Amino acid sequence: xxxxxxxFSTATRTARLRQMIVGNELEFMMEAxxxxxxxxxxxxxxxxxxxxxxxxxxQYGVRDNNEASWTQVVDTLEFMADASxxxxxxxxxxxxxxxxxxxxxxxxxxxxxxxxxxxxxxxFPKTNSFIDGERQPxxxxxxxxxxxxxxxxxxxxxxxxxVARVEALIAGWGMDEALRxxxxxxxxxxxxILIHSKLSxxxxxxxxxxxxxxxxxxxxxxxxxxSTPTDVFRKAGISVVIWANHLIRVAASSMQxxxxxxxxxxxxxxxxxxxxxxxxxxxxQDADEYSAAEKMYLSGSQAPGAAVVLAAxxxxxxxxxxxxxxxxxxxxxxxxxxxxxxxxxxxxxxxxITVVGGYQAKAIDTAGIKLVLNxxxxxxxxxxxxACAADGLHTDTVIAYGDLLFRSYILRDLLESDxxxxxxxxxxxxxxxxxxxxxxxxCSAADDRDLFGQKVLLRHVxxxxxxxxxxxxQAPHGRWIGLLNVRGEGRERLQKLLAELRTRDDFNTxxxxxxxxxxxxxxxEIEVKYVHGHWRGVNDLDDFRRAGDFAHTQTPFAVGGxxxxxxx
Ligand code: SPV
Ligand code: MG
Numbered sequence: 001x002x003x004x005x006x007x008f009s010t011a012t013r014t015a016r017l018r019q020m021i022v023g024n025e026l027e028f029m030m031e032a033x034x035x036x037x038x039x040x041x042x043x044x045x046x047x048x049x050x051x052x053x054x055x056x057x058x059q060y061g062v063r064d065n066n067e068a069s070w071t072q073v074v075d076t077l078e079f080m081a082d083a084s085x086x087x088x089x090x091x092x093x094x095x096x097x098x099x100x101x102x103x104x105x106x107x108x109x110x111x112x113x114x115x116x117x118x119x120x121x122x123x124f125p126k127t128n129s130f131i132d133g134e135r136q137p138x139x140x141x142x143x144x145x146x147x148x149x150x151x152x153x154x155x156x157x158x159x160x161x162x163v164a165r166v167e168a169l170i171a172g173w174g175m176d177e178a179l180r181x182x183x184x185x186x187x188x189x190x191x192x193i194l195i196h197s198k199l200s201x202x203x204x205x206x207x208x209x210x211x212x213x214x215x216x217x218x219x220x221x222x223x224x225x226x227s228t229p230t231d232v233f234r235k236a237g238i239s240v241v242i243w244a245n246h247l248i249r250v251a252a253s254s255m256q257x258x259x260x261x262x263x264x265x266x267x268x269x270x271x272x273x274x275x276x277x278x279x280x281x282x283x284x285q286d287a288d289e290y291s292a293a294e295k296m297y298l299s300g301s302q303a304p305g306a307a308v309v310l311a312a313x314x315x316x317x318x319x320x321x322x323x324x325x326x327x328x329x330x331x332x333x334x335x336x337x338x339x340x341x342x343x344x345x346x347x348x349x350x351x352x353i354t355v356v357g358g359y360q361a362k363a364i365d366t367a368g369i370k371l372v373l374n375x376x377x378x379x380x381x382x383x384x385x386x387a388c389a390a391d392g393l394h395t396d397t398v399i400a401y402g403d404l405l406f407r408s409y410i411l412r413d414l415l416e417s418d419x420x421x422x423x424x425x426x427x428x429x430x431x432x433x434x435x436x437x438x439x440x441x442x443c444s445a446a447d448d449r450d451l452f453g454q455k456v457l458l459r460h461v462x463x464x465x466x467x468x469x470x471x472x473x474q475a476p477h478g479r480w481i482g483l484l485n486v487r488g489e490g491r492e493r494l495q496k497l498l499a500e501l502r503t504r505d506d507f508n509t510x511x512x513x514x515x516x517x518x519x520x521x522x523x524x525e526i527e528v529k530y531v532h533g534h535w536r537g538v539n540d541l542d543d544f545r546r547a548g549d550f551a552h553t554q555t556p557f558a559v560g561g562x563x564x565x566x567x568x
Contacts, residue, residue, distance in 0.1 A: 014159035017087035017115035026234040035083035042084040051090040055248035066125035070096040087115035095119040099150035116161030133170040145188035152189040164190035192217035202228040209236040305395040311402030312358025312377040317540035325363035328402040333551035356385040383510040401482030406535035419527040420490025427478040436539035440476035447530040458526035463513035
């Protein structure tokens with residue numbers, strides 16, 4: 001069977017394990033020893049997991065002598081139960097102590113979603129049955145029956161199963177003793193008997209099953225008599241076969257082979273195609289589920305991954321300060337203008353930042369950015385600069401003027417837009433700040449808090465427009481601050497449009513407002529995010545001074561500087 005029966009998988013884990021134990025079919029359990037192997041067991045189609053003491057010890061690199069503490073075992077089981085929804089039957093050794101330890105173990109296993117436990121009639125600390133079996137002391141029958149009863153009395157889910165494991169054949173005490181013990185354990189309340197043998201043939205197991213004559217479910221572990229055809233177990237009336245250690249063994253042999261190969265050859269080339277791919281490991285870890293959840297729950301996770309900053313011009317009005325550097329490298333409150341912008345992008349997890357330089361580009365600090373050059377900066381405009389970076393528009397991208405300072409929420413809010421195109425427009429037209437910014441925006445509706453949440457679209461941007469006179473009929477709705485967010489399919493459409501504009505004779509004179517207007521003319525909807533102040537464009541010396549004041553209010557522990565005109 002490869003797929004888990006969907007009806008079967010809707011029952012609780014305890015109910016499923018119990019059904020396997022008491023049902024009439026021969027059932028199989030596969031060993032797992034950590035979350036990954038538990039998941040692999042499930043994917044292979046098994047209906048239940050054997051939490052092998054040997055394998056769990058081995059994956060920790062310790063012996064099967066209760067060297068791993070019982071709480072470490074229970075913690076491991078928790079990973080297994082999380083990684084797989086199969087019922088897990090824990091190999092609980094001797095119950096890690098007396099009746100009281102069994103009671104606590106059962107309660108803790110139920111809390112962690114484990115469906116049952118198998119306890120064996122040896123003494124704590126135990127040794128693996130295949131190591132000097134004869135020398136291993138067995139528990140007193142009555143004492144062991146007390147453990148079974150204590151376990152059954154402390155389970156809160158009726159379907160939690162306790163399997164009693166008889167070690168009499170392992171210890172060389174003979175068939176009669178094995179049967180006597182099994183019967184006592186059955187009467188004490190065990191849900192099944194695990195009869196264990198270390199012989200390479202199934203003879204004593206089959207003899208036991210005959211004598212047992214169906215008094216209750218029997219479980220076997222054919223590690224040593226592995227060559228026995230499985231049908232023999234079926235005919236003998238066995239209920240469950242446990243493949244007890246095969247995943248830890250294959251893990252060991254694979255790791256040995258690959259480690260040796262890599263060590264000896266000093267290359268990965270011989271092994272790469274013969275081992276699980278890294279992607280397969282991601283799949284087994286359910287990485288896709290994480291990505292889906294991230295989109296749902298992690299704010300900012302949908303942020304565009306890239307930014308393009310236009311920084312090629314020297315800027316008119318600042319000539320005295322820009323002899324040896326472009327405007328974006330002017331220091332504002334202790335760091336260059338460009339660095340403020342780059343830091344703002346990084347704060348929103350945008351790390352792929354392309355700066356288009358031109359004038360004095362060699363003075364641009366390239367830490368954390370990619371610099372591309374518009375060699376023709378002196379004869380060309382903003383669109384020619386954008387075109388230098390347009391080929392790199394391989395993800396959602398914010399296009400920004402380089403001479404811009406803003407409060408971080410402005411970028412964050414812009415990034416929340418799902419629209420293919422969105423821009424930030426400042427509706428505070430009458431303030432002193434940003435007078436020099438002449439990209440006036442005309443929109444489908446004015447900024448109005450009563451219309452909060454309503455979609456507003458850009459209609460037109462008049463570049464280097466005249467300052468609107470008060471009461472003017474066609475007054476603009478604000479200033480475009482110089483941020484354009486391009487998402488999803490918008491990128492390709494922008495690239496296509498840019499390619500078309502490139503064929504125009506006046507391409508070299510075109511600026512960003514021309515691009516926005518061309519987008520609108522092409523039928524694109526450009527969503528408007530209104531703000532009211534909280535940003536500065538830097539176009540002249542006056543702006544430069546204001547930018548310093550503005551930036552100071554953004555630096556940690558800055559005092560003063562609340563901007564009264566923007567405190568609306
Ligand atoms: C285990 O898997 O740890 C078992 C089975 O107890 S065996 O190793 O065969 O004893
Ligand atoms: Mg064991």
